[in-house]
Amino acid sequence: MTEGPDIARIAALVADPARSAMLLALMDGRALTATELALAAGITRQTASSHLAKLADGGALAVEAQGRHRYFRLAGPHVAALLEALMVFSGDAAPAPPRTGPGQPALRKARICYDHLAGEMGVTLHERMQARGLLMGDLAGDLAVTAPGWAHLAEIGLTPVALPRSNRPLCRTCLDWSMRRHHLAGLLGKAILDRLLALAWARRLPGSRVIRFTPEGERRFHAWLG
Amino acid sequence: MTEGPDIARIAALVADPARSAMLLALMDGRALTATELALAAGITRQTASSHLAKLADGGALAVEAQGRHRYFRLAGPHVAALLEALMVFSGDAAPAPPRTGPGQPALRKARICYDHLAGEMGVTLHERMQARGLLMGDLAGDLAVTAPGWAHLAEIGLTPVALPRSNRPLCRTCLDWSMRRHHLAGLLGKAILDRLLALAWARRLPGSRVIRFTPEGERRFHAWLG
DNA sequence: GTCATGCTTCGATGCTAGCCGAAGCATGAC
DNA sequence: GTCATGCTTCGGCTAGCATCGAAGCATGAC
Numbered sequence: 001m002t003e004g005p006d007i008a009r010i011a012a013l014v015a016d017p018a019r020s021a022m023l024l025a026l027m028d029g030r031a032l033t034a035t036e037l038a039l040a041a042g043i044t045r046q047t048a049s050s051h052l053a054k055l056a057d058g059g060a061l062a063v064e065a066q067g068r069h070r071y072f073r074l075a076g077p078h079v080a081a082l083l084e085a086l087m088v089f090s091g092d093a094a095p096a097p098p099r100t101g102p103g104q105p106a107l108r109k110a111r112i113c114y115d116h117l118a119g120e121m122g123v124t125l126h127e128r129m130q131a132r133g134l135l136m137g138d139l140a141g142d143l144a145v146t147a148p149g150w151a152h153l154a155e156i157g158l159t160p161v162a163l164p165r166s167n168r169p170l171c172r173t174c175l176d177w178s179m180r181r182h183h184l185a186g187l188l189g190k191a192i193l194d195r196l197l198a199l200a201w202a203r204r205l206p207g208s209r210v211i212r213f214t215p216e217g218e219r220r221f222h223a224w225l226g
Numbered sequence: 227m228t229e230g231p232d233i234a235r236i237a238a239l240v241a242d243p244a245r246s247a248m249l250l251a252l253m254d255g256r257a258l259t260a261t262e263l264a265l266a267a268g269i270t271r272q273t274a275s276s277h278l279a280k281l282a283d284g285g286a287l288a289v290e291a292q293g294r295h296r297y298f299r300l301a302g303p304h305v306a307a308l309l310e311a312l313m314v315f316s317g318d319a320a321p322a323p324p325r326t327g328p329g330q331p332a333l334r335k336a337r338i339c340y341d342h343l344a345g346e347m348g349v350t351l352h353e354r355m356q357a358r359g360l361l362m363g364d365l366a367g368d369l370a371v372t373a374p375g376w377a378h379l380a381e382i383g384l385t386p387v388a389l390p391r392s393n394r395p396l397c398r399t400c401l402d403w404s405m406r407r408h409h410l411a412g413l414l415g416k417a418i419l420d421r422l423l424a425l426a427w428a429r430r431l432p433g434s435r436v437i438r439f440t441p442e443g444e445r446r447f448h449a450w451l452g
Numbered sequence: 453g454t455c456a457t458g459c460t461t462c463g464a465t466g467c468t469a470g471c472c473g474a475a476g477c478a479t480g481a482c
Numbered sequence: 483g484t485c486a487t488g489c490t491t492c493g494g495c496t497a498g499c500a501t502c503g504a505a506g507c508a509t510g511a512c
Contacts, residue, residue, distance in 0.1 A: 008245070010315045014237035034460090045458080067458095082311040085308040088304050090232050260488075269470090272491085273472070293479065294487065
């Protein structure tokens with residue numbers, strides 16, 4: 001009996017219907033809370049908790065605690081690849097993702113989160129900057145601006161010297177409420193939002209967290225992110 | 227609770243250590259007998275039998291009965307892809323394949339199987355002809371010679387009219403004992419072997435099933451198959 | 453401080469499935 | 483025909499695990 005790679009252990013993680021339902025619910029890359037995943041799997045919270053612990057221990061899920069919530073997401077692309085290989089096998093399509101987040105479309109699109117941009121536009125900002133190599137991130141969520149990053153930020157009038165000195169981290173990621181993906185927080189997140197407002201690409205709606213982009217502002221925003 | 231694709235059912239097929247060991251043993255594309263797979267998994271034959279039935283029912287394995295043996299092989303590339311995705315996850319390498327087949331190298335290399343060529347050379351013949359589109363096969367193991375196939379066969383002096391009329395299928399595949407892959411059988415298999423002997427590319431060793439290629443014959447054989 | 457919420461741990465229950473021994477059923481050799 | 487071999491089916495045992503109720507432990511709101 002030859003001792004091969006421990007495929008069975010990994011497969012067993014997915015082999016339970018409740019766990020596979022949870023994994024499928026996370027296939028779009030969002031992060032969901034334990035309670036939401038319990039709902040998606042149709043089991044109680046206690047049971048879900050034990051399943052989630054197994055998935056996290058087994059390396060299939062990454063956990064992120066935020067306040068009293070715990071957000072779970074797929075540990076990486078290899079997990080998604082595995083699920084896709086299984087779906088090829090069963091030949092079915094993915095289920096419809098559960099509805100989450102704010103109901104108002106304007107809030108989903110762009111809003112202020114403490115002092116930085118959140119919602120679709122905030123997530124786009126973060127992910128495009130990451131994809132273009134303007135930010136170098138480690139897994140802990142700490143980020144640094146690269147040299148090309150500073151050059152790019154200068155295009156909207158942001159220079160290192162324009163940022164205040166503070167203990168607060170320059171650059172953080174923050175899990176987005178509606179998108180369940182990370183957006184850009186920290187001093188840089190605030191500074192960028194300030195510039196967007198100063199450039200009149202967007203403005204705050206009074207008495208609400210909504211940030212409304214002007215059509216021209218949205219166009220320039222996307223052009224800037226390339 | 228959304229009803230997604232039945233990923234859990236497929237994953238459960240692999241989730242058992244005995245079954246995963248069997249699947250890994252089949253990863254090189256060979257077909258192995260139930261007893262060999264029981265040995266590979268370190269379980270009794272009875273237990274292996276139930277596991278193999280599950281794998282076959284689940285669509286992971288294809289079965290081929292030959293005499294009193296039952297040969298199992300992976301049902302298709304999607305199964306191999308799934309196993310690879312799992313191996314990426316666990317990060318290990320595949321185990322060493324078990325030793326099978328005849329001990330004598332000459333028998334492994336080329337021998338007569340009923341009336342056609344078997345062993346490495348027989349498998350090569352079949353697989354090269356398939357790869358070059360000289361044969362069109364369906365999944366049942368029935369084959370037909372294509373027009374380019376006939377043209378190619380003419381190069382060693384084989385024409386359709388040279389073949390005897392008979393009920394026997396022209397073209398079959400036969401699972402190779404030592405290679406555990408298919409080689410070419412049927413009337414065509416016999417005819418090709420006859421031509422190889424007539425051309426003196428190879429000869430039978432008396433009192434044995436070994437077919438010995440001459441160095442020149444082997445060179446021509448491979449050149450012919452391109 | 454009190455209360456509510458989100459989540460985990462503990463304990464008990466019940467189901468499922470892997471496992472093997474023994475017997476049964478084919479196929480092939482003689 | 484007899485015998486050997488390869489494989490499957492049956493029966494019963496056991497272990498593991500998913501499940502849920504209840505309690506415990508944090509965090510945040512007030």
